[in-house]
Amino acid sequence: MIITSLLDTDLYKFTMMQVVLHHFPAAEVEYRYKCRNKGIDLRPYVDEIRDEIAGLCRLRFQEQELAYLGSMRFFKSDFIDFLSLFHLQQKYISVQPSAADNGEIDITVKGPWLHTILFEVPVLAIVNEVYFRATQAAPDHAEGRKRLQDKMALIRDNPAMAGCKVADYGTRRRFSRSWHEEVVQTLQRDFAQHLVGTSNVHFAMKYGMTPLGTMAHEYLQACQSLGPRLRDSQIYGFEMWAKEYRGDLGIALSDVYGMAAFLRDFDLYFCKLFDGARHDSGDPFEWGERLIKHYQDNRVDPSTKTLVFSDSLDFGKVNELYLRFKDRTRVAFGVGTNLTNDLGYTPLQIVMKMVRCNGQPVAKLSDTPSKNMCDDQAYLNYLRQVFEIAEPVAAAS
CATH class of the missing domain: 3.20.140.10 (nicotinate phosphoribosyltransferase)
Known part of the structure; x- marks a missing residue:
């Protein structure tokens, strides 16, 4: 099995x-x-x-x-x-x-x-x-091991990356369970000073790691139906989360309706209540700049908050993002497919x-339109209207 x-x-x-x-x-x-x-x-x-x-x-x-x-x-x-x-x-x-x-x-x-x-x-x-x-x-595990070592070296061997923290987020798109386990063991052995934990609860238990995660898109999507009013569904989702966890698990997901709609709802109360936010679509550099400015505009010190990046990350992008934001806020990274399914084959x-x-x-309208998934175009149009989200611009032919 x-x-x-x-x-x-x-x-x-x-x-x-x-x-x-x-x-x-x-x-x-x-x-x-x-x-x-x-x-x-x-x-x-x-x-x-x-x-x-x-x-x-x-x-x-x-x-x-x-x-x-x-x-x-x-x-x-x-x-x-x-x-x-x-x-x-x-x-x-x-x-x-x-x-x-x-x-x-x-x-x-x-x-x-x-x-x-x-x-x-x-x-x-x-x-x-x-x-x-x-x-x-006959998988090329040797190639996978070489690639993994090269990735770890990119951060481990750079003094400027000393404070960089990376987590394994690679369960769902892993090459195999055994390869995922080898990756986790290798990270523990050769990357321990930068490894903050894993999203996988089984490996966290087995290897004494910190299990990581808060909410996913489905939670805020479901609130479109479960909340009292569609326009307030994101606010309702955050409030119900805070009611359940009372300060624990305080990283909010920001891209169910796009960053602009998130920032309109993520007011001073939520800025103070939540520990930070997670990026999962759109330009991560722009997202980070906008969130930092939003904290500043709400008189909240960005250096006390955590920005979690988790969208299609590779270690090169982790490097760039960390150097961009490390002196202005707390940053953390969840790397998935690039960690657990990189043996030279297309994932x-x-x-x-x-x-x-x-x-x-229910649907999400992220800052990466290709990530949207809904079978009801009329509902998508209504969602855009309610949350003031413009239609994506079609690429030039």
Whole structure:
């Protein structure tokens, strides 16, 4: 089996799941999968993917895993009790060859949010590993190790990067579970002074690392349906988060409606309440400058806040961003695909996004239009109007 532990996922799945248990236990949602690569034929692997998902659905949380989660101060005992009874159920997920007959596959997850939220990350990891073990029967691990050493040296051997902190965010698009584990072990051994933790809860437990993560796009998207008014859905999401965690897990996600809409909602109260924000689309340098100015305009010292960068990072970009902002604010970096799927092969750009909540369409309108995913154009247009988001400018032909 590819997935052997329900902890083999990102921490923010559990932090969001606790909010769902306590505040939205009846919410019904739908997720859809998409591969952004062109010309990838995944149809031959449908049966194998289904078999791996069946294995995933047989897993239960072990006592030591529950004890580990329970040791984190922000998880409450009733949530741990719920997890002791939890398992993923196959009736909520469907994997089929695409009806468009274009080589793609359709993966749909539909059911109670509380019982489906943990599908996304392991299912994407399964698709990745099934594909790469079929197409790369003899992986070039030596090349991967060389690339990893070169990346670490770029930061480790530069005195100007002494304070740079990097985390592993690479679970969902990793080459394989075993390669991910080797990367984590190598980082611990050769990059310890710069390694701040991992988003993967299983490896955090196994290797004594700090698990990292707060919220993902699906949480703020769901609030479009669950909140009292669409225009206030981002504010509502942040307020509910603060109500649940009372100061813990204080990094806000900034790109569900784009940076301009985020800054309009992220007022003095939120500037003081949250520890910082996470970038996940658009120009990271522009984002950092705008957020620093926003803090200054709200009479908040940017040097007390943390800017987390996590959008398609490589170590060269980490280097540039750190040198740009290190003397003005706290900065941290989550590197995903470039860490755990860089052996010389083109990674799969696969995602699984929430598209509906309680029967209503939900969407994000990020500063990178290609990251948007919604099946209702009328709703997207309405969302742009409500949040004062201009239509993206079409590229010149």
